[in-house]
Amino acid sequence: MDEFDIDRPADPELDAPVLIEGLPGVGHVGKLAAEHLLEEFDAELVRRIHSEHFPPQVTIEDGRTRLACAEVYAIRDAERDLLVLTGDHQAGDGPGHYRLTEAVLDVAAAFDVERIYALGGVPTGELVDEPDVVGAATTDELIEELEAVDVEFRENEPAGGIVGVSGLLLGLGERRGFEAACLMGETSGYLVDPKSARVVLEVLESAVPFEIGYDSLSERAEEMEEVVKRIRQMEQGPTPTEEDLRYIG
Amino acid sequence: MDEFDIDRPADPELDAPVLIEGLPGVGHVGKLAAEHLLEEFDAELVRRIHSEHFPPQVTIEDGRTRLACAEVYAIRDAERDLLVLTGDHQAGDGPGHYRLTEAVLDVAAAFDVERIYALGGVPTGELVDEPDVVGAATTDELIEELEAVDVEFRENEPAGGIVGVSGLLLGLGERRGFEAACLMGETSGYLVDPKSARVVLEVLESAVPFEIGYDSLSERAEEMEEVVKRIRQMEQGPTPTEEDLRYIG
Amino acid sequence: MDEFDIDRPADPELDAPVLIEGLPGVGHVGKLAAEHLLEEFDAELVRRIHSEHFPPQVTIEDGRTRLACAEVYAIRDAERDLLVLTGDHQAGDGPGHYRLTEAVLDVAAAFDVERIYALGGVPTGELVDEPDVVGAATTDELIEELEAVDVEFRENEPAGGIVGVSGLLLGLGERRGFEAACLMGETSGYLVDPKSARVVLEVLESAVPFEIGYDSLSERAEEMEEVVKRIRQMEQGPTPTEEDLRYIG
Amino acid sequence: MDEFDIDRPADPELDAPVLIEGLPGVGHVGKLAAEHLLEEFDAELVRRIHSEHFPPQVTIEDGRTRLACAEVYAIRDAERDLLVLTGDHQAGDGPGHYRLTEAVLDVAAAFDVERIYALGGVPTGELVDEPDVVGAATTDELIEELEAVDVEFRENEPAGGIVGVSGLLLGLGERRGFEAACLMGETSGYLVDPKSARVVLEVLESAVPFEIGYDSLSERAEEMEEVVKRIRQMEQGPTPTEEDLRYIG
Numbered sequence: 001m002d003e004f005d006i007d008r009p010a011d012p013e014l015d016a017p018v019l020i021e022g023l024p025g026v027g028h029v030g031k032l033a034a035e036h037l038l039e040e041f042d043a044e045l046v047r048r049i050h051s052e053h054f055p056p057q058v059t060i061e062d063g064r065t066r067l068a069c070a071e072v073y074a075i076r077d078a079e080r081d082l083l084v085l086t087g088d089h090q091a092g093d094g095p096g097h098y099r100l101t102e103a104v105l106d107v108a109a110a111f112d113v114e115r116i117y118a119l120g121g122v123p124t125g126e127l128v129d130e131p132d133v134v135g136a137a138t139t140d141e142l143i144e145e146l147e148a149v150d151v152e153f154r155e156n157e158p159a160g161g162i163v164g165v166s167g168l169l170l171g172l173g174e175r176r177g178f179e180a181a182c183l184m185g186e187t188s189g190y191l192v193d194p195k196s197a198r199v200v201l202e203v204l205e206s207a208v209p210f211e212i213g214y215d216s217l218s219e220r221a222e223e224m225e226e227v228v229k230r231i232r233q234m235e236q237g238p239t240p241t242e243e244d245l246r247y248i249g
Numbered sequence: 250m251d252e253f254d255i256d257r258p259a260d261p262e263l264d265a266p267v268l269i270e271g272l273p274g275v276g277h278v279g280k281l282a283a284e285h286l287l288e289e290f291d292a293e294l295v296r297r298i299h300s301e302h303f304p305p306q307v308t309i310e311d312g313r314t315r316l317a318c319a320e321v322y323a324i325r326d327a328e329r330d331l332l333v334l335t336g337d338h339q340a341g342d343g344p345g346h347y348r349l350t351e352a353v354l355d356v357a358a359a360f361d362v363e364r365i366y367a368l369g370g371v372p373t374g375e376l377v378d379e380p381d382v383v384g385a386a387t388t389d390e391l392i393e394e395l396e397a398v399d400v401e402f403r404e405n406e407p408a409g410g411i412v413g414v415s416g417l418l419l420g421l422g423e424r425r426g427f428e429a430a431c432l433m434g435e436t437s438g439y440l441v442d443p444k445s446a447r448v449v450l451e452v453l454e455s456a457v458p459f460e461i462g463y464d465s466l467s468e469r470a471e472e473m474e475e476v477v478k479r480i481r482q483m484e485q486g487p488t489p490t491e492e493d494l495r496y497i498g
Numbered sequence: 499m500d501e502f503d504i505d506r507p508a509d510p511e512l513d514a515p516v517l518i519e520g521l522p523g524v525g526h527v528g529k530l531a532a533e534h535l536l537e538e539f540d541a542e543l544v545r546r547i548h549s550e551h552f553p554p555q556v557t558i559e560d561g562r563t564r565l566a567c568a569e570v571y572a573i574r575d576a577e578r579d580l581l582v583l584t585g586d587h588q589a590g591d592g593p594g595h596y597r598l599t600e601a602v603l604d605v606a607a608a609f610d611v612e613r614i615y616a617l618g619g620v621p622t623g624e625l626v627d628e629p630d631v632v633g634a635a636t637t638d639e640l641i642e643e644l645e646a647v648d649v650e651f652r653e654n655e656p657a658g659g660i661v662g663v664s665g666l667l668l669g670l671g672e673r674r675g676f677e678a679a680c681l682m683g684e685t686s687g688y689l690v691d692p693k694s695a696r697v698v699l700e701v702l703e704s705a706v707p708f709e710i711g712y713d714s715l716s717e718r719a720e721e722m723e724e725v726v727k728r729i730r731q732m733e734q735g736p737t738p739t740e741e742d743l744r745y746i747g
Numbered sequence: 748m749d750e751f752d753i754d755r756p757a758d759p760e761l762d763a764p765v766l767i768e769g770l771p772g773v774g775h776v777g778k779l780a781a782e783h784l785l786e787e788f789d790a791e792l793v794r795r796i797h798s799e800h801f802p803p804q805v806t807i808e809d810g811r812t813r814l815a816c817a818e819v820y821a822i823r824d825a826e827r828d829l830l831v832l833t834g835d836h837q838a839g840d841g842p843g844h845y846r847l848t849e850a851v852l853d854v855a856a857a858f859d860v861e862r863i864y865a866l867g868g869v870p871t872g873e874l875v876d877e878p879d880v881v882g883a884a885t886t887d888e889l890i891e892e893l894e895a896v897d898v899e900f901r902e903n904e905p906a907g908g909i910v911g912v913s914g915l916l917l918g919l920g921e922r923r924g925f926e927a928a929c930l931m932g933e934t935s936g937y938l939v940d941p942k943s944a945r946v947v948l949e950v951l952e953s954a955v956p957f958e959i960g961y962d963s964l965s966e967r968a969e970e971m972e973e974v975v976k977r978i979r980q981m982e983q984g985p986t987p988t989e990e991d992l993r994y995i996g
Binding site: 312314 | 838841842844885886890905907911914915918921929
């Protein structure tokens with residue numbers, strides 16, 4: 001295997017598609033949102049990216065193994081053509097993040113993508129009832145557009161910047177001429193958060209635009225509400241440690 | 250030394266050999282099983298793989314040093330020709346795991362291997378009286394074959410997938426046209442586990458097939474039974490910490 | 499992106515400029531000092547260095563993202579021409595530090611730099627009322643020059659040497675024929691320390707030489723005095739942990 | 748700078764020199780021993796090795812900085828010509844250890860070295876009154892030779908093998924046709940140990956052979972005896988933690 005090994009199972013013609021990224025991260029918000037898109041629309045796998053920069057690992061489903069990878073799907077039955085990047089892993093080393101992001105941008109360029117949305121969560125450290133969507137973008141025009149659909153842009157937030165592929169899709173993407181924004185749903189940081197994924201998708205719906213239903217995501221959100229309720233009850237009792245809360249879901 | 254430096258002490262003709270991997274891992278199950286094969290059969294060293302991706306280390310036996318390496322042995326007195334990969338180390342970095350696995354697959358290809366079995370343990374977190382063998386494989390046909398010899402395939406187990414050379418022999422092997430399976434004996438994860446190695450070998454005997462005795466492995470298993478008995482007694486007394494149990498053996 | 503990707507927004511003629519480095523480090527002394535120079539003089543961005551050796555990250559300001567980078571500014575309205583290197587990051591890996599420093603030295607060579615000052619802090623472990631400036635340099639002549647402007651050279655201090663880009667600008671710089679010194683303001687190591695940055699700059703003023711005002715830095719120093727006062731009061735009460743003090747500011 | 752950057756301040760003709768390595772390690776035994784040789788004999792610096800695989804660091808002596816390096820000295824006034832490798836650092840990454848060792852072996856080959864002694868300590872976990880010297884070697888002949896001068900070869904000791912440049916000088920050296928041995932003085936592992944360095948040198952004197960005095964090393968050993976005495980007194984009182992003992996000296 002080379003540094004990158006990319007399968008091309010399909011190569012459909014797309015009309016000025018928007019790239020949407022949802023790799024694992026805070027509250028799995030981005031990944032949940034991306035996977036919901038793949039469920040709601042008719043998605044076709046167009047690229048599977050393998051790399052020695054991913055962890056040396058296979059995942060298992062019903063006994064079948066799958067080499068660590070990221071996948072790009074094409075969606076053509078939405079109001080606008082979409083490319084959705086998702087997977088189970090970020091890169092395992094710093095330069096790997098840069099190189100993986102460049103590999104993704106190569107795919108985006110091949111499909112004539114002009115705009116990129118990176119989806120994720122921003123940790124608040126406490127349970128959030130009505131999560132806002134915080135944004136960051138590569139151009140002032142895009143910031144204005146997104147403010148119009150209720151994305152909040154805050155002076156120095158998130159304070160630590162945006163790390164990993166999400167951040168670099170903006171940082172490296174801008175250098176290659178892409179317009180890019182990151183949409184981050186507020187989330188505790190302790191729980192897998194489908195509610196936060198939903199508010200991110202609602203903003204994305206207006207921004208791209210497209211229309212989707214939320215039935216399956218609402219179900220998952222309700223299940224999590226139950227978990228949250230139990231946690232709040234625990235909070236009445238002896239305080240749960242951060243460990244107790246870590247990615248329950 | 251280049252990135253890989255491979256000695257070729259012998260190059261016997263083998264008849265469609267099966268590659269069996271047993272590098273260090275959970276409970277040393279894979280390594281114990283591979284070493285038992287080398288003891289029971291007449292094994293000839295065919296490759297010794299050195300690499301800067303191994304730890305910077307020599308091991309010592311009776312004062313003689315040996316550079317960190319992995320070794321491949323040929324077995325021709327079994328019912329089917331075998332290649333056995335074993336050693337004292339996994340790779341020391343992520344990309345190193347990928348590259349080491351490719352080096353092993355190059356050896357496998359040179360000997361016309363078509364099928365690979367990676368042997369290992371799956372940690373249960375508690376002492377297991379009757380360990381099962383859990384499997385993962387690259388094809389549905391192989392899953393069926395192995396189910397017929399009592400390998401269990403579980404929906405999402407092991408939950409963390411399979412890491413290291415064992416996992417990549419499946420993940421990268423599949424991409425290069427090998428059929429590959431991983432056979433994982435249940436094991437506490439705290440103890441070197443010859444009993445788990447035995448059940449893995451019993452399954453492998455039926456799958457390959459070949460026939461071996463288990464006298465030496467049974468002895469080691471009985472010694473460990475004594476250790477386990479002492480631990481269970483300790484469990485009646487003050488609870489031993491995980492640290493107490495870590496790889497006693 | 500290549501390993502290094504360097505923008506050249508301007509290429510002014512400079513007259514034997516002195517390179518001054520202030521990347522993040524102990525007490526942010528070097529970075530504060532470098533940023534004060536950029537405020538006090540008319541500074542022009544001449545190079546922006548991107549690299550996969552920086553953390554995979556964008557920073558955010560008013561919603562706009564900026565890819566991790568280091569920046570070199572030219573100052574021509576000082577008594578002597580200056581090049582100032584600053585940024586938000588050191589390299590993320592050992593070889594990256596070496597390569598990033600070489601990239602900076604390439605820029606310095608292109609502008610005919612002969613002398614380099616690396617600015618930083620030296621941790622004392624306690625609050626310092628009258629910080630001294632400790633020095634290290636590549637030549638005995640430079641040591642004499644700096645002793646004349648009250649820089650202290652101590653036998654084996656700092657005991658751990660100088661790590662990161664500051665250290666390598668001297669170590670690698672010397673090998674490429676630059677004269678280089680490191681000026682380190684004493685600082686607790688727990689607080690962002692504008693007072694320490696000021697004493698470093700005062701020494702630098704005499705050494706280069708140039709003249710600047712300190713109004714804005716004095717304000718920040720006074721704010722920190724307030725923080726220090728509160729800490730000293732805390733010290734009367736229950737002892738604050740190191741964690742309490744870590745980079746308050 | 749390239750991956751390795753090697754200065755050649757001198758290139759004397761040597762008569763079948765023996766290479767002796769003493770880089771930092773357990774109890775600084777090897778480094779103390781190597782430095783004692785440089786003090787006792789008339790040593791000439793022949794190579795200074797810089798590399799991005801060393802930590803990104805300069806050390807400071809009387810205000811002058813020195814880039815991280817390893818140094819090779821030639822000794823021609825001993826009974827046999829010697830090359831002594833010493834320095835302040837091991838490599839900072841796994842592959843770096845391999846490559847640094849190869850660079851050292853290239854130097855050894857250029858000087859027609861046939862035999863290599865790596866010097867170090869083997870940790871016993873407790874204070875040792877009469878330290879033995881434990882050995883490991885690449886050939887049985889060398890083991891016999893060293894047994895004759897009271898080096899002990901033990902079945903599986905040190906249990907973890909030999910790590911770092913010392914280990915690889917044997918492991919990689921053997922592959923390139925050098926005869927090599929590691930001489931390890933028993934040492935607590937908590938203290939800089941000149942007494943252990945002395946017993947290692949005494950064995951080396953007989954093995955190479957050459958003759959040296961031990962005045963300066965004896966002084967340092969006596970100073971340490973005082974430290975040890977104080978520790979033993981502390982042991983009568985409340986038990987010192989491992990932390991208390993870590994490299995006092």
